[in-house]
Amino acid sequence: MEESQDINRRSFMSIATWAIGALISAAFAIPGVAYIIGPALRGREAQEWIRLGSTSKVELNVPTLFKARIQRKTGWIVNEEELAVYVRTDNGRDFVAMSNICTHLGCRVRWISDQDHFFCPCHNAVFDTEGNVASGPPPRALDRFEVKAEDGQLYVLGG
Amino acid sequence: MASRLANWLDERLAWRQVWDAIFLRKVPKINWLFTLGSATLFVGVNQAVTGILLTLYYVPTPDHAYNSVQYITTEVTAGWLIRGLHHWGASALVVLTVLHMLRVIFHGAYKYPREVTWWTGVGLLLIVIGFGFTGYLLPWDQKAYWATTVGTRIAEVTPVIGNWILRIMRGGEELSAVTLARFFGVHIWVLPATVLLLVGAHLYLIIHIGISAVPKREE
């Protein structure tokens, strides 16, 4: 009797110790993981309308490159960055704004007027004037921005 | 399954022997004061875990240190908690280390055959203080800057070699980027490496010699 009591007490202590240990470990592990992945899960900050320039610069049917300076906060650092956007129109009223970032692996594409296509120098991707993939490895068309024209000025939504 | 794996490993590593030596060793009838060393060790582990996490965002240069610390506290998920644990843990560690040492003194536990345990303890106390001193500069705010200005000036009071010590601590005559970088290096590399060695020796000796009993009147 005495013996079995002893064993019970012992195993109870053992279980209690492990349980408290597990609790303490979880108390560190859960905030620890949240802390590590927190900034990775955060999306871009609020989007806003960025002014690109005058609509008159866009010739009919020719993607025209606009560059805008934007402020981007990464961690605790606010950087001035350049946002490059190709704008195209076929009637002078409706505009399409395309990112110049290749959808393959992120190099910058360039519009070559002579050939009427966008070319990516990294793995020879070719996109047509609408931004659709003409050839090469990219999985999808060039990304588009929401765009608006106000008082003869072009704006895209970004951040 | 788990026990088969445990047996398989035990056959090659003899880990049960190690486990038993650490956790099933005989101890005399003792009291709660004897847990102070373990409490110190626990807070030390807390410092290691939270400290490693802090280095994920902290940048030890004058143009980023302050902002990266603010970023941790105000923007990173649970950053306030991780930093808070490290901040308050630092004070707790000093208090617990001293209380543990007082217990050893009052019980006369530093005597033969535990002199070396005591010496490693003295080393650990110095390291704990060194952690506090170097860590205090890292947030690079006004308090940090002036505390280290004063602290290194105190070291300068040392006869003959004082100015030399100050220059080595600051990495020059002035408190600068060099000071911040070396305090960081000492705080996260030099002291942790030394503390690992000394805690290892300290614990080995405690297990090897066995804990001392509470002294009795007749002895």
Ligand code: HEM
């Ligand atoms: C980081 C700091 C330290 C840690 C983690 C630590 C850890 C421990 C632990 C877990 C024990 C087992 C018995 C007990 O807890 O009372 C112990 C015993 C001991 N410690 Fe420490 N200790 C530290 C600092 C010190 C300091 C500053 C001294 C004295 C200068 C010291 C001297 C001793 C001695 C002599 C023993 C043996 C006591 C006995 O056998 O009864 N330790 N230490």
Ligand code: FES
């Ligand atoms: S990144 Fe443009 S083709 Fe690979």
